[in-house]
Amino acid sequence: MRIGIIGGGASGMMLAAQVNNKDITIIERNNKLGKKLLLTGNGKCNFTNLNFNDLNNKYNNDFAINIYHQFDNISFIDFFNNIGVVSKVETHKGINYIYPNSNKASSVYYCLLDRINNNGVDVIYNSLVKNVKYIDEKFCIALDDDRNLVFDKLVLATGGKSYGNTGSDGIGYSIAKKLGHTIITPTPGLTSLKYNFSDNVELKLNGKCRVNAKVSYNSYKDNVFFEEYGEIQFNDNTISGIPILNLSNKITRKLINSEAVHITIDFSSSLLYNYEQQLISKEIVKSTLNSRRQNTLYRNVRDFLCGYLPDEINEVVLKLSNLKKIRVSELTDDDIDKLTNHIVKFNLTISEPPNFDNAQITLGGVNTEEIDVNTLESKIIKGLYFSGEVIDIDGICGGYNLQLAYSTASIIAKVFKE
């Protein structure tokens, strides 16, 4: 029985690494496997996580949650340990991220490749699959060099559409569509966002900075209530950082439909030493500003917040508060109220849809209703399987997406081993 895997990314590699079968062929358009895998986690590869509670907030649908349960983070860590990749935990703000102890995505890549070679898997490099036809219960594959291949079973592991220069540019969706599947519209996920200051759209941040803060977005209409604390990076007219990337998964569809999104940033939580005490009240910020006023009466108002938040943010907070005074000694209680409000409720408007170039993942993909969750076989075409990001499954930042790529591959590997 000949098995073809289209795409040798994280998922295709994981599948081929688990099945000792010389009749398996990976077809990869690049001259090497795992191009995107090597970029993950800034080259360190955050490949899973220990925090798998509250899965409805980690994954986009029940299908993804079910997949995770069939091959969870512990199975994942064990698998990699067995092929030589020892894991380590890095804890930031209460989240336990898992990385290879080597701190290198390349060690994950080499250990998988070693398994693939050892399993005798045939890898066809530099070959783009242009089209797939299902004829007489066989899959006839047309390559871009006009060669044709025939397989009894076929796995689409073509990834999503983000970072298209890694090889995953969305062509897998067209192949699945031609085979009769419906595609949930692909949109960019885990991406930075362009912003304006809602309270003064002309205002621009003067420089770049990083600051810890709580990001909130509520939409009663869509039943979305997002709140996350973490480091935010302000970069000219874009914002990023883990809370923003996670937020992007909730709002990119709205942005693509030309709906502006209003978010709030609360800097008060960054004023504490311990992030767990993030429920600092507005009153505490106000009383801190009041005592600051007493201690810096001699200062120019321009410098009142110096040392409180990053200078770039201070400047905007002062401008938004529209203070007419020159010396701190002239500030009134009303001025302190205005400053406090802008520190705890820094309003941004996001209106521009993001593109796929900066997105770490793609939301959408092959409709999960058309796939058997226990085998990942198509319910439309027998012998056709889907693995990884090509499916309409996605997760937040923190190793949750590679976990899905590997869990899907492991479910299919189990089917092929039986």
Ligand SMILES: Cc1cc2nc3c(=O)[nH]c(=O)nc-3n(C[C@H](O)[C@H](O)[C@H](O)COP(=O)(O)OP(=O)(O)OC[C@H]3O[C@@H](n4cnc5c(N)ncnc54)[C@H](O)[C@@H]3O)c2cc1C
């Ligand atoms: C910069 C960046 C950092 C990331 N960091 C993390 C992280 O730290 N942790 C995490 O969990 N996730 C991370 N991700 C997401 C993660 O990389 C993906 O979710 C994962 O790679 C998906 O695996 P996949 O095998 O489904 O797709 P891919 O890895 O994209 O692989 C698909 C493969 O299919 C090939 N292909 C596509 N179409 C064809 C065709 N027609 N013919 C032949 N070959 C084809 C492509 O060349 C590619 O090699 C990151 C993503 C990016 C872009």
